[in-house]
Amino acid sequence: MSLIIEVKSLCKQFGDFRAVDDLSFTVEAGQVYGFLGQNGAGKSTTIRMLLTLIKPTSGTIEIFGMNLEKHRKEILRQTGAVIERPDLYKYLTALENLRIFTAMSGCRIPERKLMDQLEMVGLAERAHSKVKTYSQGMKQRLGIATALVHDPQLIILDEPTNGLDPQGITDIRNLIIRLSKEMKKTLVISSHLLSEMELIADSMLIIDKGKKLVEGMVSDLFNPSETIVELQTTNDELSLQQIKDSVFAGYLKGLRNDCILLQIHKNDIPAVMKSLMDMGIPVISFNSRYSLEDYFLSLTTGNLYVDTAAN
Amino acid sequence: MWILLQIELFKIFKRPRTYIAFGAIAAIVFLIQVALKFDGKSYIDLLLSNLDGSFEMDDEFKSKMLNGYLICFVILNTLLIQMPLLVALIAGDSIAGEANMGTLRLSLTKPVSRTEYMFVKFMASVIYTVALLVWMALLALLGSILIFGVNDMVILRSRGLEVIESFDIWWRYVAAFGYAAVALTTVSALAFLLSVFAENSIGPIIATMSIVIVFTILSEMNIPIYDRTVKPYLFTSHMVAWKGFFYMKSNAEGATITGSVENLPAIMRSLLILVIYIGLFFSTAVWVFRKKDILT
Numbered sequence: 001m002s003l004i005i006e007v008k009s010l011c012k013q014f015g016d017f018r019a020v021d022d023l024s025f026t027v028e029a030g031q032v033y034g035f036l037g038q039n040g041a042g043k044s045t046t047i048r049m050l051l052t053l054i055k056p057t058s059g060t061i062e063i064f065g066m067n068l069e070k071h072r073k074e075i076l077r078q079t080g081a082v083i084e085r086p087d088l089y090k091y092l093t094a095l096e097n098l099r100i101f102t103a104m105s106g107c108r109i110p111e112r113k114l115m116d117q118l119e120m121v122g123l124a125e126r127a128h129s130k131v132k133t134y135s136q137g138m139k140q141r142l143g144i145a146t147a148l149v150h151d152p153q154l155i156i157l158d159e160p161t162n163g164l165d166p167q168g169i170t171d172i173r174n175l176i177i178r179l180s181k182e183m184k185k186t187l188v189i190s191s192h193l194l195s196e197m198e199l200i201a202d203s204m205l206i207i208d209k210g211k212k213l214v215e216g217m218v219s220d221l222f223n224p225s226e227t228i229v230e231l232q233t234t235n236d237e238l239s240l241q242q243i244k245d246s247v248f249a250g251y252l253k254g255l256r257n258d259c260i261l262l263q264i265h266k267n268d269i270p271a272v273m274k275s276l277m278d279m280g281i282p283v284i285s286f287n288s289r290y291s292l293e294d295y296f297l298s299l300t301t302g303n304l305y306v307d308t309a310a311n
Numbered sequence: 312m313w314i315l316l317q318i319e320l321f322k323i324f325k326r327p328r329t330y331i332a333f334g335a336i337a338a339i340v341f342l343i344q345v346a347l348k349f350d351g352k353s354y355i356d357l358l359l360s361n362l363d364g365s366f367e368m369d370d371e372f373k374s375k376m377l378n379g380y381l382i383c384f385v386i387l388n389t390l391l392i393q394m395p396l397l398v399a400l401i402a403g404d405s406i407a408g409e410a411n412m413g414t415l416r417l418s419l420t421k422p423v424s425r426t427e428y429m430f431v432k433f434m435a436s437v438i439y440t441v442a443l444l445v446w447m448a449l450l451a452l453l454g455s456i457l458i459f460g461v462n463d464m465v466i467l468r469s470r471g472l473e474v475i476e477s478f479d480i481w482w483r484y485v486a487a488f489g490y491a492a493v494a495l496t497t498v499s500a501l502a503f504l505l506s507v508f509a510e511n512s513i514g515p516i517i518a519t520m521s522i523v524i525v526f527t528i529l530s531e532m533n534i535p536i537y538d539r540t541v542k543p544y545l546f547t548s549h550m551v552a553w554k555g556f557f558y559m560k561s562n563a564e565g566a567t568i569t570g571s572v573e574n575l576p577a578i579m580r581s582l583l584i585l586v587i588y589i590g591l592f593f594s595t596a597v598w599v600f601r602k603k604d605i606l607t
Contacts, residue, residue, distance in 0.1 A: 048604075052419070053416055054605065054606070086417075087414055088414065091327075103315075104315070104422075106421075106422050
């Protein structure tokens with residue numbers, strides 16, 4: 001697979017603060033590349049550097065095999081982006097906004113195709129309404145339409161589901177899957193909704209304090225079959241001792257917030273549960289959980305298991 | 312580039328606030344014309360009261376004085392002082408307004424260089440300035456000609472009255488409006504520069520007006536030490552040089568020479584200073600903007 005983005009030793013310094021620190025990563029053609037990090041981790045700064053909104057202090061960015069600084073126009077001609085909020089000209093209609101950003105992309109696209117684009121994001125019926133009358137979800141969809149209208153090869157979406165209701169989130173997810181699988185686009189998506197990223201990303205990069213923590217294929221990095229189980233009993237101390245003395249001692253990961261934590265392969269859960277009951281352990285609840293969120297938090301906080309409810 | 316300029320003009324003229332300035336000019340011009348239509352004689356008497364008693368005028372002369380050309384001159388004198396605010400409303404909003412709306416970052420992810428972007432933004436505000444002046448010319452000159460008719464134009468100067476014959480006036484107005492366009496473009500360039508530093512348009516508009524007011528006060532102050540040290544370098548000192556097109560040379564007998572301009576080199580020098588200011592403001596704006604990180 002060919003590389004679409006190649007970032008080497010990227011740094012950005014704002015005064016004394018280093019927002020991005022020696023960051024290197026690659027994005028391959030056709031991938032949905034998840035870009036994860038806590039607030040202030042440097043995601044938006046990196047994305048803005050990919051789009052030439054912020055100048056790197058040092059490092060190089062190559063997109064489509066070209067140096068971004070030297071070939072800015074050629075690269076941006078093949079790139080579409082929505083950065084944080086999809087802010088558009090509120091006093092203009094959706095169609096007028098689309099027409100403006102299409103022209104700025106250097107394209108001449110007939111009105112019918114613009115309407116098709118609005119149809120694709122479900123806004124054709126409101127094409128002639130002013131954007132100030134739109135809901136947040138509609139603005140988000142229009143923002144995505146402006147990013148896609150010139151048929152770019154690379155699409156960069158910074159927090160695309162921000163402020164959307166569950167239906168809006170599902171619609172955006174389906175659109176991203178369609179862009180990737182049917183239209184073979186390369187997508188770089190930053191999001192704090194890790195459960196969403198888990199569903200759509202092929203590869204991911206996790207950064208913290210501007211530095212890379214981990215990068216790779218989601219399937220290699222994060223194995224949801226190795227799940228954490230929260231076991232609640234009526235007598236945790238006794239139950240803990242019983243488990244330590246049993247063949248399940250190897251699974252034991254500790255006690256936290258009135259729960260005994262076990263790390264078990266998904267397929268073994270029914271057998272383990274039955275055995276614990278047979279041992280007379282007074283189980284109240286048996287909750288299997290291990291998500292990308294746990295993985296992400298464990299990386300960024302340094303703990304194997306993080307109580308997400310407490311965060 | 313032409314497409315980008317069309318986009319900018321489309322955005323400017325689609326905003327209701329753009330028409331505030333056109334409405335304000337129409338209202339002021341209309342009010343001046345109405346006042347002079349019904350009480351023009353008193354106004355002429357007031358003007359002539361500054362002259363010594365040797366200039367006794369009959370009523371017929373006074374009514375001839377009150378013609379479309381003079382009314383336009385009066386309107387220009389009044390309005391060109393206020394117009395910087397109207398120009399700053401749009402120029403101060405050009406970059407800061409986009410930053411405030413959040414559309415700046417989206418626009419700059421398009422394959423348009425920052426220099427091109429700045430150039431079309433500035434050109435759009437220049438076109439807006441010229442459009443305002445054309446609007447003012449239509450109302451003030453053509454409107455006044457329609458209401459008051461035409462005749463020779465009498466200009467009051469410290470040394471007395473000068474009469475410009477009616478066939479010698481039009482080109483002077485064309486030159487004066489052209490000069491005023493450059494003068495207002497200087498204000499526009501200043502507002503445009505300040506707009507680069509701000510994230511909402513109120514700041515640059517207020518800052519521009521503050522600078523114009525302070526500079527105008529300094530330009531008008533009669534303090535000898537400023538006459539050679541400060542005043543010649545303030546752009547506001549040169550913004551009113553358009554009046555020079557209505558001052559004529561005199562021959563040895565003291566009669567004015569038709570088609571002449573008293574001190575054309577001084578007008579050209581002022582024009583050059585304004586053009587230098589425009590270049591300085593615009594190039595600084597581009598230089599700052601090219602280096603700027605877009606964080607909004």
